[in-house]
Amino acid sequence: MNITSEEKQEIQHLCGVHQQVCEQLKKRIVGLEEAIDQILISIFSGSHALVVGVPGLAKTLLIRSISELLDLQFSRIQFTPDLMPSDITGTEILVEDTSDNSRKFSFLKGPIFTNILLADEINRTPPKTQSALLEAMEEHTVSSIGTRFDLDPPFFVLATQNPVEQEGTYPLPISQLDRFMFNILFDYPSREQEYRILRLTVSNKSDVFTPLLSKETILKSLQLVRKIHTPQELVDYTIRLCRNTRPDVSKIQFAIDNIAWGVSPRATQAVLVGAKARAMLRGRFAVTAQDIREIIQPALRHRVVLNYVAEAEGITPDEIIEHIVDNTPSPDGYKRKNTNSNYSQKLYIAMAGQR
Structure with missing residues (x-):
């Protein structure tokens, strides 16, 4: 499959944007260069990633910051033992039509209708709720009472797991683990990095990110990567x-x-x-x-x-x-x-x- 000169220019542009994203993330995130690279590779492959690390390693902050830089809609779901599938996908509600005073069911979309979904501590919720993500991750659709709803592309699930606590967890089955393209490990910072973290987080300075890519450009890149x-x-x-x-x-x-x-x-x-x-x-x-x-x-x-x-x-x-x-x-x-x-x-x- 040949790459045109115009597509080569787009690839060079994406390379520059990738470098800018990494530089911008350094304003909020200390270290984690390898993890950042792997998350970006997963996103530009059009796939999902599982992020594993102990609490407090900036997993949520990193994913939220990437969504800001890529100008993608972001949603976060805190997975808990009492979370139901409808809390993720959405549910049917009864609404009243003021024009004729009739009532009908309408689908209220859940937080899964987004571009980047942070499934925080996905192993905290039972398999019934975990499986609610399967259709969305593979088919990019959500089914409710016989009706299928398409998710707005692009759609990425970045799920986190806490490997420390074992009580009250529901390990993901192999079939669901296989839906994730990458399993990314977050390591502890070095002494120098931890010093920089403290200096960065105790100040009042708050960096506001300007999006570096549009959604349309990202969708084009998902096709371009195959070439x-x-x-x-x-x-x-x-x-x-x-x-x-x-x-x-x-x-x-x-x-x-x-x-x-x-x-x-x-x-x-x-x-x-x-x-x-x-x-x-x-x-x-x-x-x-x-x-x-x-x-x-x-x-x-x-x-x-x-x-x-x-x-x-x-x-x-x-x-x-x-x-x-x-x-x-x-x-x-x-x-x-x-x-x-x-x-x-x-x-x-x-x-x-x-x-």
């Missing part, structure tokens, strides 16, 4: 990486020994589309192997199901994915350095304790 070229050898590389998570066909013994179920073709699609979006936001017209490696962990970590041996030994999906990347031949001959963090391991153990 980013992916060389055949990188398509094959992506397939090899994902197939190596499946014990029955994997060529990586460490994966065979520790994985119960590997990722589905939807994960392969997520990796490739995410790599395209990353390339586009950096002003490039073709995917590189590095693009694939940079997004492979957030794209796969919530889709790999570990066996009892891995659970007992505290092995994390990130460790296995790193091992697969290290031992899968790459077109550029690169091997990932071991960058596994204790924080990632703690998050996984905490989330596993909720199952």
